[in-house]
Amino acid sequence: MSEITLRNICKMYDKDHYAVKDFNLEIHDREFVIFVGPSGCGKSTTLRMIAGLEDISDGELWIDGQLCNYFEPKDRGLSMVFQNYALYPNMTVYGNLAFALKVRHLPKDEIDRTVKQVAKTLEIEKLLERHPNALSGGQKQRVAIGSAIVRRPKAFLMDEPLSNLDAKLRAQMRIELAKIHKETETTIIYVTHDQTEAMTLGTKIVVMKDGLVQQVAAPAEVYNNPANLFVAGFIGSPSMNFFKALVTEEDGKAALLLGNAASGRKVFLEGKRAQRLLKEEKDREVTLGIRPEDIYEYQEAVDGGFEKNTVGLEEVVDTREMLGAEVILYFESQGKTQSVRLKPENQSKPGETIKLYMNPEKIQIFDAETEENIFYEREI
Ligand SMILES: Nc1ncnc2c1ncn2[C@@H]1O[C@H](COP(=O)(O)OP(=O)(O)OP(=O)(O)O)[C@@H](O)[C@H]1O
Ligand SMILES: [Mg+2]
Known part of the structure; x- marks a missing residue:
């Protein structure tokens, strides 16, 4: 279960400029929420504030009924997947997947069961003994997602996780991600500037521009009933x-x-x-x-x-x-x-x-x- 609520969240890196202003959003359990918008509109900043990697200048962040503005990242129960994979190069894929569980001192057989189950979901069972440098970009990304899944977070936070992949792999991973979302039944908050990813993956899209939320709605809704000219022009290819x-x-x-x-x-x-x-x-x-x-x-x-x-x-x-x-x-x-x-x-x-x-x-x-x-x- 996870309910994440952002109330009038603001971010000011310097005192007279809002990077994010009055961001309001309710994220329900098992939603796949996409933050989309042009470069610099505040997507990563918002995600990082949810993760606890960036201070919240103003507003309230609630996770499962608790005000979390001042919680340490590790105490928020969220798991972040970065664009550049962040795998341990000296560990095998198995080691990478097991790491977070070993740190928690879970019994060996339980760790083994979890790792194998996640590897199966992600179709990386055959790669368990390899090291990251012997993996393709898409495989690395799957391992990175896997190491986030094993922690059983309340929600995954992903910042452009596919942007380092070539077009074909990106399309493939997009389908994988939709599958992972369905199978793991978790909440995902996902940042992208790619409107195809937003349309195909999201159950709810948040379109942003210059630090301001322009529209929050289901993909088809954003497409057919855009709130303003910016949203209309940003979503859809070729453009409206x-x-x-x-x-x-x-x-x-x-x-x-x-x-x-x-x-x-x-x-x-x-x-x-x-x-x-x-x-x-x-x-x-x-x-x-x-x-x-x-x-x-x-x-x-x-x-x-x-x-x-x-x-x-x-x-x-x-x-x-x-x-x-x-x-x-x-x-x-x-x-x-x-x-x-x-x-x-x-x-x-x-x-x-x-x-x-x-x-x-x-x-x-x-x-x-x-x-x-x-x-x-x-x-x-
Ligand atoms: N550490 C920082 N200090 C000062 N300003 C920052 C900092 N990080 C981001 N900004 C500014 O805040 C605004 C939002 O940045 P953010 O990284 O959230 O954009 P984004 O939507 O993720 O863009 P992109 O698609 O390029 O990743 C930008 O104007 C950026 O220059
Ligand atoms: Mg960004």
Whole structure:
């Protein structure tokens, strides 16, 4: 069992700059919580404050009903896995796994049983007699995770544990980690700046920027219902497309004019979303956001029943990326590179013009000043 609560946690390394500000979070037993955000946003600092490796400047850290701000790291019942493995080079894999248990003076047969069980979970049974220098990066990482598991911590804290691995191994270890989480039934707090890791591993994602939490939600929720422009742009690859647009009213619908009015480019929204938009942003410029997979070609738009909502979005293909199961076309619009994800049958080549249709249901609108998502549905 573990419940970890952060209340208004702050960190100031120097007196007029917050590295982390008012961080609030409840972590429940068996959750896989991901801290994600760009470099320097305060992910490691927050994790290190939870671990006890960094002082908490302000706020409260509760672990299982105890206020832990001043507990020594070893008294918090947490186990940290570092990016650079931290294995004992002179010990075998077995020795590395057994170490924490030997220190606790556990009976030999119990140590042996635990080590073998963990080795089995991690599929490193055949490596037990080897030394760390005879292991691959992925194997070392598994041993490091194993030596954390044997301690049976209340929670694992992991700071970019896969960042030293090559792309293929990283993808493999990602799957392993999901499996380990399921099998060990423990709580994991995991730091990464890789949004794929965040989306695939997390049960809950904390998106951070400049020391501030931007949104806390399940991966699908963060993806489909981003709180603001930053979250929308950070999560998803290729990134969400953003267009400047003017909100006007036409026959009771909201018409979003893209570019200057003379270009005739517009997208219509209807129903509740339109009403909300007109109420809050009529005659104002906003940022329209739409994901590459929510833009279609004519026939798909007709099939979806929304081709009439888009007028005049003709774009010249810049680059074509064939990924096998899909093709991504990049184009320039409003001085930015935008993209659309289409079926692999699409044959458009660079230099050709393609007509595009947005799915109005999937459009997000961000206030030009606050960058908040007008359509954001706050979770209760
Ligand atoms: N020991 C320190 N002294 C002073 N400032 C620090 C210290 N450690 C971190 N910082 C600053 O605090 C901020 C947050 O740093 P942190 O290491 O938490 O970022 P991060 O999100 O983990 O970034 P990355 O993805 O690059 O690891 C940064 O501006 C960083 O420069
Ligand atoms: Mg870091």
